Amino acid sequence: MPKPMTSTTKKPMKAIILYDSQSVGGSTDRLIDSIGKKLAESGAYVEKARCKTNGDFSFVEEFDLVVLGAPIYYLLVASKLSGALGQSSLRTALKGKKVALFVICGSPEPMAQFLYLPQLKMNLDNPVILAEKVFAPDQTGDQQVIAEFVNSITEAYGKTH
Numbered sequence: 323m324p325k326p327m328t329s330t331t332k333k334p335m336k337a338i339i340l341y342d343s344q345s346v347g348g349s350t351d352r353l354i355d356s357i358g359k360k361l362a363e364s365g366a367y368v369e370k371a372r373c374k375t376n377g378d379f380s381f382v383e384e385f386d387l388v389v390l391g392a393p394i395y396y397l398l399v400a401s402k403l404s405g406a407l408g409q410s411s412l413r414t415a416l417k418g419k420k421v422a423l424f425v426i427c428g429s430p431e432p433m434a435q436f437l438y439l440p441q442l443k444m445n446l447d448n449p450v451i452l453a454e455k456v457f458a459p460d461q462t463g464d465q466q467v468i469a470e471f472v473n474s475i476t477e478a479y480g481k482t483h
């Protein structure tokens with residue numbers, strides 16, 4: 323009797339990068355393109371979407387991994403991502419999801435750990451945080467640093483399967 327050829331093959335991870343930025347073609351766009359490329363190189367299927375505060379995020383359901391991130395402007399996570407987390411269906415869609423978090427900011431890392439990453443975490447409901455990272459603006463083009471972030475995501479994801 324024929325056997326399905328995919329029975330022993332792991333399904334590729336479906337990942338989505340949800341982000342916001344005030345700029346187009348700035349450090350955030352550069353970073354997420356590199357994160358997306360590296361995730362894709364690891365075998366994942368990857369999409370990206372800029373957040374809208376009142377968007378319908380039910381599509382997030384179908385993804386295995388959600389990478390969430392944005393730059394900091396005036397001490398706050400870019401407003402459409404933080405707004406979406408606070409007000410829309412995004413919070414519900416992310417319940418219990420595997421997530422990776424990043425912020426981009428000019429402040430020193432300890433300050434970002436203390437002030438900025440919690441702005442993302444406090445809006446997540448029972449998440450599985452696989453990795454989190456503070457990027458300085460000049461690291462958003464640093465392929466080595468980005469590869470380390472993506473590797474930490476894929477390794478942690480592998481352990482959950």
Ligand SMILES: Cc1cc2nc3c(=O)[nH]c(=O)nc-3n(C[C@H](O)[C@H](O)[C@H](O)COP(=O)(O)O)c2cc1C
Nearest residue numbers: 343345348349350393394395396397427428429459
């Ligand atoms: C208007 C403005 C306000 C900023 N405020 C902060 C801040 O309060 N804290 C911080 O660490 N970085 C701050 N930054 C640095 C940004 O987070 C950083 O430049 C980031 O790379 C910008 O992302 P973008 O190129 O996608 O716009 C600010 C940058 C701008 C342009």
